[in-house]
Amino acid sequence: MDNNELLKKFYTSFSKGDSKGMVECYHENIVFQDPVFGTLKGKRACQMWEMLLSNKKTDTKISFDIRRVSDERGKVNWVAEYVYGEKKRKVTNKVSGEFKFKDDKIIEHIDSFNLWKWTRQAMGAVGYLLGWTPFMKSKIQKTTNKKLNQFIAKQT
Numbered sequence: 554m555d556n557n558e559l560l561k562k563f564y565t566s567f568s569k570g571d572s573k574g575m576v577e578c579y580h581e582n583i584v585f586q587d588p589v590f591g592t593l594k595g596k597r598a599c600q601m602w603e604m605l606l607s608n609k610k611t612d613t614k615i616s617f618d619i620r621r622v623s624d625e626r627g628k629v630n631w632v633a634e635y636v637y638g639e640k641k642r643k644v645t646n647k648v649s650g651e652f653k654f655k656d657d658k659i660i661e662h663i664d665s666f667n668l669w670k671w672t673r674q675a676m677g678a679v680g681y682l683l684g685w686t687p688f689m690k691s692k693i694q695k696t697t698n699k700k701l702n703q704f705i706a707k708q709t
Contacts, residue, residue, distance in 0.1 A: 560659075583660060585663075588665070590701070617629055617630070624654070627652040631647075642676075644674040
């Protein structure tokens, strides 16, 4: 499988809610990073996808556009549309994914997006007022990593 096919498999699996298919694309030493989780490595990055997709609702929509791919790197723009939280706020998150490859797998995956735009949609007024602050970013990362720890503990 070439790197273009690898990225296509990753995002097609994502759009179908298939975390196993996504994780198959990752190298065992994967490094994942995004504004919500911070940096996750190895199995923990894989478990993050398992957690997120175990909660995936049928109205969640993932679309993607592979922008460029080489032997070493790739870039994908993708969009997630879903309903978030108890207040069922509609979120459209536009993300840029940067990838590095090793041994025919994804070894590095960095997702970038505007956290303030995300918090405004997901959290309403609080997100609008505080979503741009380092304090809020830190609080979000602590909360999501706590949820990931709880998910991992239930799996063992």
